[in-house]
Amino acid sequence: MQLDPREVLAVNLHRFPSFLCVAFQKELSTIKEEVRWKLVLTLGVNFGHDSSAALIEDGHLIGAVEEERFVDKKHYKGPPLNSLDFLFGIRDPSEIDMVGINGLLSYAFKGEDRAYPTREEAEPPIPLSWKLARKWGDNDLVNAILHIAVRSSGKTMSGVDKMENALNRWKGNMVLVEHHYSHALTAFHFKPWRGEALVLTLDLQGDGLCSSVNIADETQLTRIGSTWQENSLGLLYTRVTKMLGLKPEEDEYKVMGLAPYGASGDVERLLSGLIKLDPGSISFSSGPLMANGGKGIHTPYLNHLLSGKRFDNIAAGVQGLLEKLALEWVQNCVSKTGKRKVAVAGGVFLNVKMNKVIRESGSVDELFVFPVCGDDGGAVGAALEAYRAYCRRNGGKVEFAPLTDLYKGTEYSEDQVKDALAQADLLKGSQRMDAIEGEVAELVAGGKTVGRFTGRMEFGPRALGNRSILARADDHLMIKRLNEKVKQRTWWMPFAPSMMERRMEDYLVKPAESPYMVMSFDTTSRRKDLEAAIHPYDFTVRPQTVKPEWNPSYDRILSEYEKKTGYGGFLNTSFNLHGHTLVMSPAQAVWTFQNSGLDALAIGNYLIRK
16 A cells, blocks of 8 residues: 555654654554555456446445446346456556455355355344355365356356456455345445445345345444345246346336336236235245246246236236335335335346335335446445455454445547547547537537537446437427437337436426436426426436536536526437447447437537537
């Protein structure tokens, strides 16, 4: 770690006159402690589903990126080697003190510590399979068998050898973090309040679990309950997604978007027998059909069970069941613990309609959803546990830091932007502007569609203005224009808006800050200002409320747009073509512009029009 000037003073205290030494002595121990922990730097890695990597410095998230952006493959599963290269450009690898890996069964890292939460007696007994899993990393025979099995399968995960080589320098300074503990740490560490909380996780499955219930004090998480993966509410939702002909573990959001068009009654009743929540229980249960990874509820079974039911009613039924059981579960957890401030993570919490039901139920006083709550956020949780483990090992104090913006990814210089424009023969036709925001607002107000590429890329599933397509939202026909020109979205899927934080009361019922697009709201009578960016059937909206201090440039576009139109927000959708991931580099932004019907591209300080 680098020396702070105060440390230099402390080390050389004996050189000063004695009367000065007395004055400094009282502060000396505090100075040394502060300096000692000034630059604790840890790396987190997730190389399963939604492969990613993240850097934590003294409790602050300073860099994070998904591998899918580099390889242009959604939800990429494999070693995040490009992500590591990017992070090693932010901080030299020699500065990294410790590494966390998301998932216990990372057998490539034999002999490393495994991190679990502390537990209360109330948690169900640990199955034999999990007890054995704790020892897998130290069993040479089991490791050899697993290596052979993965290599022979030819799957992406055979890249663990590359991952092992990339991280080999931290052998002995590494921790493997249980999947749901990693999720829980992200919600616990970054919640916007300090002190006690109820911390919940809910996802498809990870390390044998699909949910966990944790209580938190100022510094510690304690698990009091969990649900084994065979009772997974998320798995049932995914199975229904597949049965509807959509892509499982990717298109669940389409089922959520379709649900308002249908009636849930009969389908919800038929599905309710598959997953249960006993009165007062904080763990889900299920019948034999859900055992063995839900093999019993495969598509033919669901086709038979739901024969004759309309596709929109099926979506409404599974969404209704999710909302009902998730709310009951949260209420049971609140009742059991007495804690009404709730922080959550895990992929199921990307269901913004479910989040709305929980937030508006009156059962919780606060609800914080860690915005990258899917497996890509597992890299952040792993880095946090590495930070905590390093502090425990070396007698340091863990510093907590509420989450701010998510602009933690790649950034490009003006020269790199110019090179990309020149390569595409667009530089001569471009305009360079120091105050480009006013021109972007003018174009959007004039009905043009603009691709915006600037600053650091967003981490997580939402475009938050730096890699976004912007358009007017007061004209419903903009949905058709955008879909035909660029997005090719499924016809029933709504777009979403970015709005000025100070205008949210104009548009949101029961308004609350929502800077990450992980909450849904009912809309007020002024919804026509945003009609192309709300759900056209139930009039709900998933907004980004823009904080000026997090993205001043984006806020200036909104302010200029407001001056021209009177509206407090516009449509914001991710900058990509259908089937591609969010654009990461200037070259990708230029290619997307050229191969779409976008009217203009604002890339850095350069503007190109068609």
